[in-house]
Amino acid sequence: MSSVSSATRVLLSKNVIFNSGRALSNTGRIKFYSTAPQYENIKVEVVGQKKNVGIIQLNRPKALNALCKPLFQELGKAVRDFDKDETISAIIITGNEKAFAAGADIKEMQNNTYSTNQKAGFLQEWEDVSNCGKPIIAAVNGFALGGGCELAMLCDIIYAGEKAKFGQPEINIGTIPGAGGTQRLPRYVGKSKAMEIVLTGNFIDAQEAEKMGLVSRVFPVEKLLEESIKLAERIGTHSPLIVKMAKQAVNQAYETTLKSGLQFEKSLFYGTFATADRQEGMNAFIEKRAPNFKNE
Incomplete structure (x- = not known):
């Protein structure tokens, strides 16, 4: 699990904050309003005609939603809470227009050692997402790189905006994916494509990701969350x-x-x-x- 290379950091230097979630504005975009409990790194909302869809928005826009430990602890709690809530039928995890999550927080892990990773159970929090019994939809706009791509693959269905980019660029900083990138990716796209993505660190766009089977469907950026909510509501009509x-x-x-x-x-x-x-x-x-x- 990694963030992007230094060259890519220049590419990602401009941030766009995306309002997503509950109500439609005059432009048709869905605006997101956070509700209790309050979090520092995510926003949580319940939406849908029957109020049965839980949305979790990653909310570190200045860091392109880099996946630091506090963010994942909050994400895990929100997922567990929605999983226990009998009124919630499905969960959506999303980011903003610029980034779903552009990787891990490199500064946070820079001084880690093998022994500290072992003793602390580094990345253990990710299991809260994979253990969720309810369907989780990843609504991916912008960059889903390194840990961001791995988080999307932890979800059950991936919907992508037409400008989304996926990749596992850990090789660029001298490491490998550590939260399932080398294991889940081949199951989605096959060995050859997975090897190409992991060994080069190259990005793939939403259209190629759909063609390879990584993504279920691709939508215009402004329609992505709306379509993801429709999918969650459709799932919610069943037992x-x-x-x-x-x-x-x-x-x-x-x-x-x-x-x-x-x-x-x-x-x-x-x-x-x-x-x-x-x-x-x-x-x-x-x-x-x-x-x-x-x-x-």
Whole structure:
């Protein structure tokens, strides 16, 4: 996990603060209003017609949302809180127009040693995102580099603005990705492309990322968050219990053999027949009406 090279720092020297989130302005952009609990490095909001979508905006614009430890501690808490909240169906993690997150905070880790990393469990906070039971959507505008790219890959679905840039430039500063870049990237784009990205430190644009399968869809910059909220609301029309089981099944495909994955999927499929929501869903289909899921 790394920030960008010195040459790239010049490229990223101008910052743009993006207002994103709750209400639409006259220009159609979504404005973000932070609510309690108050954080220093992120903004948190609940949006959607049913108030069932949680948004977490990384908020270190002067540092291009560099992923320092305090930011990730706050991010982890916000994710855990949304995961426990039964009124929240899905979570969106976003940044601003200039950067989703342009890497790790290099100054913070510059003097780390092997022993201090081991003793402190460096990067341990990232597990809060990967362990979340609810779907997480990464809404990526601008740069998602190093740890920013790794954070996006921790999410379940990546939507990108048309000017987004992805990359793992750790090689430029004498290290390698440390939060899943070498492991998740090949699963998204294949070995050859992953090797090219990791070994060169080159960036890829949103269109190439979509073509490679790293990104699900690409939108105009000003439409990205709006479309991400629509996706989250669509997910929220389904049974939260069954959505969680479906997420577990898909994730299993990346973590085991096909044979084991098929058995895991079948076990979860059988398990849905022990839920009231499966019964309600099938009854509603047969009766040609909308289902009324109870998360049971």
